[in-house]
Amino acid sequence: MTLPLSESARSLLRMRYLRRDERGQVVETEEELFWRVARSVAAAEDAFPKGRRSDEVAEAFYELMSSLRFLPNTPALINAGTELGQLFACFVLPVPDSLDGIYGAVRDAAKIQQTGGGTGFSFSHLRPRGDLVRSTKRPSSGAVSFIRIFDVSSDVIATESVRGGANMAVLRCDHPDVREFVNAKRNPAVFSRFNFSVLVTDAFLEAARERREVDLVNPRTGLPFARANAGELFDDMVDAAWEVGDPGLLFFDRIERDNPTPVLGPLEATNPCGEVPLLPWEACVLGSLNLQAFVVEQGERVFLDEEALRDAARLALRFLDDMVEVSRYPKREIEAICRANRKVGLGIMGFADLLLALRIPYGSDESIALADRVMGIVQGAAVEASRELARERGPFPNFPLSRYAARGEPPRRNATVTTVAPTGSISIIAGCSSGIEPLYALAYRHIGEFVGIVEPHPLLLRELSRLGRYEPELIREIELTGRIGHRTDLPEWLRRLFRVATEIPPEEHLRVQAAIQRHVENAVSKTINLPYEATRDDVRRAFLLAHELGCKGVTVYREGSPRGQVLQVLGHCLSCMGEDLVPETRTAY
Numbered sequence: 374m375t376l377p378l379s380e381s382a383r384s385l386l387r388m389r390y391l392r393r394d395e396r397g398q399v400v401e402t403e404e405e406l407f408w409r410v411a412r413s414v415a416a417a418e419d420a421f422p423k424g425r426r427s428d429e430v431a432e433a434f435y436e437l438m439s440s441l442r443f444l445p446n447t448p449a450l451i452n453a454g455t456e457l458g459q460l461f462a463c464f465v466l467p468v469p470d471s472l473d474g475i476y477g478a479v480r481d482a483a484k485i486q487q488t489g490g491g492t493g494f495s496f497s498h499l500r501p502r503g504d505l506v507r508s509t510k511r512p513s514s515g516a517v518s519f520i521r522i523f524d525v526s527s528d529v530i531a532t533e534s535v536r537g538g539a540n541m542a543v544l545r546c547d548h549p550d551v552r553e554f555v556n557a558k559r560n561p562a563v564f565s566r567f568n569f570s571v572l573v574t575d576a577f578l579e580a581a582r583e584r585r586e587v588d589l590v591n592p593r594t595g596l597p598f599a600r601a602n603a604g605e606l607f608d609d610m611v612d613a614a615w616e617v618g619d620p621g622l623l624f625f626d627r628i629e630r631d632n633p634t635p636v637l638g639p640l641e642a643t644n645p646c647g648e649v650p651l652l653p654w655e656a657c658v659l660g661s662l663n664l665q666a667f668v669v670e671q672g673e674r675v676f677l678d679e680e681a682l683r684d685a686a687r688l689a690l691r692f693l694d695d696m697v698e699v700s701r702y703p704k705r706e707i708e709a710i711c712r713a714n715r716k717v718g719l720g721i722m723g724f725a726d727l728l729l730a731l732r733i734p735y736g737s738d739e740s741i742a743l744a745d746r747v748m749g750i751v752q753g754a755a756v757e758a759s760r761e762l763a764r765e766r767g768p769f770p771n772f773p774l775s776r777y778a779a780r781g782e783p784p785r786r787n788a789t790v791t792t793v794a795p796t797g798s799i800s801i802i803a804g805c806s807s808g809i810e811p812l813y814a815l816a817y818r819h820i821g822e823f824v825g826i827v828e829p830h831p832l833l834l835r836e837l838s839r840l841g842r843y844e845p846e847l848i849r850e851i852e853l854t855g856r857i858g859h860r861t862d863l864p865e866w867l868r869r870l871f872r873v874a875t876e877i878p879p880e881e882h883l884r885v886q887a888a889i890q891r892h893v894e895n896a897v898s899k900t901i902n903l904p905y906e907a908t909r910d911d912v913r914r915a916f917l918l919a920h921e922l923g924c925k926g927v928t929v930y931r932e933g934s935p936r937g938q939v940l941q942v943l944g945h946c947l948s949c950m951g952e953d954l955v956p957e958t959r960t961a962y
Contacts, residue, residue, distance in 0.1 A: 390447075463718075556613055587606075615929070623925065628640050751791060752892040752894070856871075891923070
């Protein structure tokens, strides 16, 4: 069987995923990789008397992956069937307000990152700058100073990990160090391994609109430590995001409304790209369905095979639950809560490619309706599969404590079933657009350790051929600029269909995100890409609209912001970030 892999995909697999011998030589083919992962994950079936035969399930898993209809997260592709055996993508670690607790979290993060996991932290429990340290009777250096320790450690461990170190730092909007936190990434020399997000409450945003004074609370004492104008703090968040793309915002009250187990505590932090809110010590496995692979062409008729998508989603959910079962865990605390809640995140990628195949412009009313329908199909199939697994294997142990039980819903195997991740590397392997992002450019190449082939999008080339405009000079210009919006000699419908991320208004980005979020139990990784000339008011409106539309978080990125660049249009750099190699989202890991 010849796998449908592009040369860029094969190059990436050879560089990062295929097994190597002690001399560093590749000793595995792409087909062997998929069989290794399929057999390792399907071995979970043997643990359950009512389960299926593991060899039959392995064949189904292999076909699901090798057809590029579904891929699990990068740690699973690298570690399944190996000595490491750690399959989880996302972890949230507690950071207690003590020296032992802080450095213990640094150690735990290093071990997790060495296996390819990304880590998120709430630093909201650390005492603020200037508060008394009882043992020394000296003032504390504050929460931000300790984040630097995590950043340096992550940078060092990245050289020997299976992926680069990736982190999320979260601080509450009422922490006394919030202004220092908001402005920390204006210095590009620090925090290169971190995304920053402020955890904002509905009450804070209301106070910001009214420009009222609010208390900043010392987490050590629970008492007010200082006062600040909420409007001015929000201005700082807007200004820093406009300048450098950080911080993003996480909407605490919206996240908590979907917390499946609120009695176990609040969700105060997320994984590095913000799509999985987790409890302390909790982790999540991820996988994504490639929507492009479900497009069917019958003559002039092009459509999405919805039944095939449902079937694949059900099987993919089983794949993810099996990953929870067979994975090795870095710490006992992580294993305990992961097995108790069994959170998984099934998502989608290739959404932009699906729209292009159906000739639907990104951000249009029709695209919003399609986003709503597609994610509704995935969510419904995933819940159905999780309930079927609960009948086979039993529900997640904390189900009696969950919102689902309180509402009288049927038992399910997993506390959460859906998310939308950036899908950086796995979208390159699958040969599709990343996550639910629009195309960042119509032709680009990655820079750094992986260099892809510069080639305009194949659907654009097809449309140009149909129009009789497959012209060498035009193709070269597309390779140089990465867009066609300025080419008024091309039909308006074509220019609208192939708008790139910075040509799409923020409101349209957010309407897509909100439509997807309505059918996602975790959260959605999505960046609101802005052109260089965007104003601070554009950022402010995006932040407030995201909250209004019911998103769980929001990140903006203004073209040209001074952060590391992962892709490049030949004529000029187009920079933005994302998990692994994804060009559309926050920081490149």
